[in-house]
Amino acid sequence: RRTDDQNMDLGLESSLWVGNKRYRAVLTGWHFKWTEVDKKNRDKKTVLVPVAEVAGVEEGRVEILPQKSVEDTDKDFTVFYVKRSSGGGSYGLLWRLGRIQFSCASRVLRDQWTKHLRAALKTHSPLRPHRLLVFINPFGGKKKGRQIYHSLVAPLFELAGISSHVIVTERANQARDHLLKKDLTGFDGVVCVGGDGMFSELLHGLIGRTQQEAGLCENDPAVALQPCPLHIGIIPAGSTDCVCFATVGVVDPVTSALHIIIGDSQPLDVCSVHDVSAQVRYSVSLLGYGFYGDVLAESEKHRWMGPLRYDYSGAVVYLSNRSYSGIVQYLPADPLLSSPRDKTRCLAGCSVCSRSTERLFPHSSDSGSLYSSHFSQFSTDSEGEWVSVEGRFRCVSLTCMSSSCARSPLGLSPSAHLADGTGDLILVWDTHPLGFLKFLYRHTSTQDQFDLPFVEVHRVKAVRFSVPSGREEQEYEEIGGFSSEIDEGQRECVDTVSRNGSQQHLAQRAMTSERKAATPFLCGLCCKKSPSVSVWNCDGEILPFTKIVCK
Ligand SMILES: CCCCCCCCCCCCC/C=C/[C@@H](O)[C@H](CO)NC(=O)CCCCCCCCCCCCCCC
Ligand SMILES: Nc1ncnc2c1ncn2[C@@H]1O[C@H](COP(=O)(O)OP(=O)(O)OP(=O)(O)O)[C@@H](O)[C@H]1O
Ligand SMILES: [Ca+2]
Missing domain, CATH: 2.30.29.30 (Pleckstrin-homology domain (PH domain)/Phosphotyrosine-binding domain (PTB))
Structure with a gap:
């Protein structure tokens, strides 16, 4: 001052x-x-x-x-x-x-x-950017990225004295590779013109580049990641634009350009997702297995439909009435700090996020150093007990923020926080088709989607997921969406808590009538066979593995 x-x-x-x-x-x-x-x-x-x-x-x-x-x-x-x-x-x-x-x-x-x-x-206003590196995906959303940038955004950047180096991408992962390999000297920030997939490319590029320069292996789950010096600006031009909607509150290129110009910033939780060979991916919005994974896999076949592909694929996957076996383990966050059912709404300057930042990074003086001790905090994290559940799920979703978007204005978890170091784990147990439709439909209104007997939500610091042994070998691709295996009847679900590595059964989950009534009456209509393994949707990208460790 x-x-x-x-x-x-x-x-x-x-x-x-x-x-x-x-x-x-x-x-x-x-x-x-x-x-x-x-x-x-x-x-x-x-x-x-x-x-x-x-x-x-x-x-x-x-x-x-x-x-x-x-x-x-x-x-x-x-x-x-x-x-x-x-x-x-x-x-x-x-x-x-x-x-x-x-x-x-x-x-x-x-x-x-x-x-x-x-x-x-x-x-x-000392935090304003002067030089920006802009990546435009010409094929995102309604394919209007170039037009949006040149007619609405570039004139504003010019007015604000920002010089921008613009790259219109010619292939997927070009932006990520550029950030990983090319000279970034002189840039104050990077901007993506596109959707969540483009944001994810920039996120992976920047986190990866920063670790490379620090001589760290980002694939090592035990490593303490270094903070990224550059911020990411998002000019929404995608299909879901969830990261933009959940951080800015609207999907509007001019609003976003003005936020970038005045140097606004919003820290975000990033979840690392490691597979068994420790290959890392990052997620900020939806990490989803089951329904959302299947919708994404189906939607990739219909890219030509633009944003509508998700609604079409949503309907196709809903009608195929699938559920999947899985073992989910999670490390609950401190319930005294916040809860996914507390009906709060996180916005810029949120007090829960500020308190979490203070607690997790007591010595950090600016948001740029937020990430530095993030993972080391987890590696030394001994407090808390892992909870383990096993059964059949319609979907297993982990979201680090509300993941609100035009389809679901309050989001997957309306009270999730943008930057509190936790994510919300949503377990939707197998249920009858109308129950699941009710759950989905509630995302479009202010009705509580967690207030259903087959839905659980937990605020967590880490999650592990695997499929019961014998199932993981079955590749989703091989199955082609519909395997020759007919799903076995519904399994009993068992809650266990692991203490010092030993699994103790806590309670035999009573199967509710909702769960028992899983008779797939729509199955006869649209699919006779169902795959036993789904895929992970990681912020709109399909992960090539099912067994994961997230923190
Ligand atoms: C009856 C109406 C139900 C409406 C249900 C709406 C639920 C919407 C929840 C949206 C959550 C989006 C989370 C964000 C994820 C992004 O990181 C990712 C990348 O952009 N987007 C998607 O994966 C894209 C995922 C898109 C999922 C769309 C699901 C649409 C379901 C439609 C179900 C129709 C049932 C019809 C029955 C005949
Ligand atoms: N020139 C390109 N050609 C083909 N694919 C590209 C190109 N540039 C980027 N991509 C890829 O396209 C994918 C989708 O892009 P993007 O996220 O911008 O739009 P979307 O999928 O329509 O929107 P959303 O992610 O919000 O649902 C990204 O994962 C990105 O890697
Ligand atoms: Ca969070």
Whole structure:
């Protein structure tokens, strides 16, 4: 923070005109405000803009959108700023570019205003990026990535004095490989124009690159990962855009561009997913086995449908009425800190996340060092007992954040936190088709999807998953979605707690009537046979393994 004296240096006050109306404009360092003054010198409406939310200052009368135009008058200047609009619904606010064109009494005064405003921006908004590396996926979502970037985002970046190096990708994983191998000197951040898959590429690239440079093996589950120095900006142009929706509250390229320009940031929990050979993948939104894995696998065959492929594949997979055997072990998070049923909603500045950050990283002074001790915390984590459950599941989902998106505005776990170091494990036991439909349908409303007898949710620090022995050899691909094996009857589910490695049975899970009624009446309609193994959906990518360890 600067001292008051330094703030005063940036201050300025004068009369300015907008058309024939006179305004009293005041810059106090942290804020810029203008108040209309009537003929009798009485104050009318005031507009107050934090300097941190000024997007740019230009000499002359300037327009940016839909096209840039400059009327170069020597007594005028234009200020662009973040204007909140109510159009985003109740989940988040749409941001729009506000613009005001002022006329001054003299050119000297005009130059003073532009100089002071720019100096205030430098001093009071130091986290803004100057140089960005932008990856556009031309095939994401409705295939509008290029158009969205060039017509809506590039003009805003230019206005804000951001120079961007743009790469339109020609293949999957190009962005990830670029981040892993190419020179990144001089960039203040990376941006993806695309969906969750593109975000995931950047996430993998940046985490991997940072570990390489630190001489660490990211595939080693015991290694303490190093913090990534670059932030990721997301311009939504995908099919689900869940990471954007869950962090910003709306899926809107202009809102996201403005957040990037003013240097906003939001830390996110990242879950590492190791297979048995310790190959690591990362997830921030949905790690899902069963229904969501099958929907993804099915949807890949129908990419041409664009975003609709998920609804179509959702219906196909729902009608195929599958459930899978699995062994799930989880390490519960401290129930005194928060709960997935506590009806809270995590937003920027959330107190649960702040307290968790303090607790997990007591010596970190900025969010950049958040990750440094993250994994070491787990490797020394001796508190808590692993809980183990086995049975048949419709789906097993782990989400590190709410995973809200347009399909499900409150998300997979409405009270999950963006950056508290935990994820929510949702176990949906096998049930009859209408029960499962009820569960799915509740995601589209404010009804509690966890308030069903065949659904459990646990806030966890780590999860292990495997399929009962004898089943893992059956590759999903071989089965081609429909194996010759007919599912055996429903298994009894058993809760166990592992203490010092030994498994103790806690309770024999009573099979509820919901679970017993698993007779697949729709099965006759659409599939006669069912595979015994599903796949993992890791933020929209299929994982090539079923046995995993996550933390
Ligand atoms: C009756 C209506 C039920 C609507 C149920 C809506 C549940 C929606 C839950 C969405 C959760 C999204 C989580 C985010 C995951 C992302 O990391 C990932 C990458 O983008 N997206 C997907 O995997 C994409 C996953 C997309 C899953 C879509 C599931 C659609 C189910 C439709 C079921 C229809 C039943 C019809 C019966 C005749
Ligand atoms: N030029 C390209 N050609 C083919 N695939 C690409 C290309 N660039 C990126 N990809 C891949 O396309 C996949 C999907 O992209 P993206 O996430 O942008 O859109 P989406 O799948 O429609 O949206 P969402 O992930 O939000 O559901 C990503 O996993 C990415 O690796
Ligand atoms: Ca979390």
